[in-house]
Amino acid sequence: MPVADTETEVLIVGGGPVGLTARALLERWGVRVLLVEKHRELSPFPRSRLVNVRSMEIFRRLGLAAGITAAAFAPEYGRIRFRDTLSDRDFATAAMVGVNAPVQESPVIGTVTSQDRLEPILLAAADAQVRFGSELTGLAEETDGVVALLVDRHSGDETRVRTRYVLAADGANSTVRELLGIGTTGPGALGDVTTVVFDADLDRWCARRPAGVYFTAHGSFLPLYPEGGWAWFAPTPEDPAHADWPGLVSRALGPGAEVRVEVLRVQHWVMNAFVAERFRHGRILLAGDAAHAIPIIGGLGMNAGVADVHNLCWKLAGVLHGWAGPGLLETYGTERQPVAHRTLRQAVANTQLLLHVQERRRDRLRTGEAASARVELPWSEAYFAQLGLVLGVAYDSDAVLATDDTAPEPSDSGTDYVPTTEPGHRMPHLWLTPDTSTLDTFGEWFTLLTPDPAHWERQAATTSWPLRIETLPYEHIAFCGLSPHGALLIRPDGHIGARWRDRPPSDDTLRHALGTITRSMPE
Structure with a gap:
């Protein structure tokens, strides 16, 4: 008991x-x-x-x-590089969009x-x-x-x-x-994978060409921390209990690498x-x-x-x-x-693209093309260009008051992101002041963005939900699809719950919208 x-x-x-x-x-x-x-x-x-x-x-x-950024890599590590072995030159590379450099669609940048x-x-x-x-x-x-x-x-x-x-x-x-x-x-289980955490001096091959991931034909190498440390990801061998992990990592580095590898930890896992x-x-x-x-x-x-x-x-x-x-x-x-x-479809597509690159490289080497020849990748700039999937998520549910009987239509490709203030979408990043983004106004409350706060404050006074009203500068009203008296109701998660292009149709408009979104009408 x-x-x-x-x-x-x-x-x-x-x-x-x-x-x-x-x-x-x-x-x-x-x-x-x-x-x-x-x-x-x-x-x-x-x-x-x-x-x-x-x-x-x-x-x-x-x-x-x-704090997360301070402990992370610099933006130039927001890139992947493809090599035959780690000690070879790149035969292809791709940027992680939104990580390797700032994007205008957000006040922040991702990080490795x-x-x-x-x-x-x-x-x-x-x-x-x-x-x-x-x-x-x-x-x-x-x-x-x-x-x-x-x-x-x-x-x-x-x-x-x-x-x-x-x-x-x-x-x-x-x-x-x-x-x-x-x-x-x-698909379920895609295969058994081993992570080997190790120390080694790999600067001669990586310091001048930084990356978050180096994909090779012999596994993937990842720098762990700005101050040092590495991980090697590869398919788990048949007898992992008796594997020579320092030897496997050394061979994956490339012939003649002659680098001392100190294995610190080994973990086996299943890619699901x-x-x-x-x-x-x-x-x-x-x-x-x-x-x-x-x-x-x-x-x-x-x-x-x-x-x-x-x-x-x-x-x-x-x-x-x-x-x-x-x-x-x-x-x-x-x-x-x-x-x-x-998201699963995008990850599977990424995996297929990775395998396609490696296969093309092997074909070139088999046909005797120079090892230094680059592989032209038509998708190279799209591989990590996932802003459509990351920022373009749109919800269609009872917690969204859609307009004109149209449901949100998110991009399925995951690559392109087109900012919009249609209900269901993440509220786009717009600068309200030189230091304050629209995203900074959201938190443990609903947010009403409007160029006419005085008019909407009378409606807000009749509600009992957590709600704040923020002034939307006139310079943004055309982009937001609003008149000078319209408003956007933003949920606490930053997604647009409702949009009124003009004045509220009744004195009960805001209260009714909050009650509908939250499935509650408290007194």
Whole structure:
């Protein structure tokens, strides 16, 4: 029998970047949180490597962007390079758009950093309770909550936790998803991969041509930290227990490299590719890899999970605080599951492009073409040009008041991004002052952007939702599709909930819109 009872409002299962981001977001909303992680500490492995521009916008709102950037690589590392071996010259290269240099579509820039540098920053971003070495072993849903059974992996003690909701961010092999019997769709396991973390002096081949990833025919090499350290990703050999890891890495560097390789850690893992059949089971919600496992090529997986909880946490807070109805949580899966499918398709396409490049290179070498010959890549500038997928996400759900009976139409290619203020889309970045972006006005509240704040303040006075009114400069009203009296209603996650091109049609317009979006009409 459990030895103790604990109560909380939200139980987060999983202490990776997604769970830690959710913990920070929910604490900002004043929600009581307990996070449990079965491992005894944060992972020492680099794992995810790319924080894209949208995730950095979210971290900017949490006050974390500067710290993440300070521990990360310089922008010139926002590039991938293709080589036969690491000691050879590039035969192709591609920029990571939104990482290698600023883009006009955002006030921030993405960054190349290792997950083991990111997680401590996220952990320190909130004070909510965390229990490491605590594994979830059982779940039971009740009328007004969930009872979770936890086991301390060191002492064996059991704890029963009563919680209003469970947010499962426990990875591709999610215990929560398995306990709920939620299936998955997609290719599934794509192969066994090994990560070797090592030290070696590789400056002679890399210092003048920096990159976040060097793809070779013998595995991928990734610089880990600005001050040093490397990782090698490659298919797991047949007998990994007896593999000569220093020898394998040395041979992958190229003939005659003659570099001393000091292996520090080795991790074996499975590259998965799937999307959960549903993201919600009653009061239990899946996020991150538990909801969608995305292949690593393109750096999309962790970032999709951060966007998941950014979408979900304001909805949980609204239900728990009483200004949103439980039906609002139905929109989480409606909005995020299509994004997961598009993200998976993009990652699979990236993998196919990578294999295509390597195959073309092998063909050239077999036909005797010079080893220095470049491969012309028609997609080279599009490979990491994912702003359409990253910033162009558009939601079509009951939490969006569409205009003219038209649903949002996001780009499926993931490459092109066209800023728009159509409801459902992320509110575009516009400078309100030399130092303040529209994105800086969003937070733990709804935001009404309007060139006529005085008129709308009378409507806002009749509402009981968290709401702030911000003045939209006249120079932006044409782009936003507004008259001098129109307004945009922005949800806490930065997506446009409603747009009125002109004056509100009635004195109850704003109140009705907030009630419809949140599925609640509080007095």
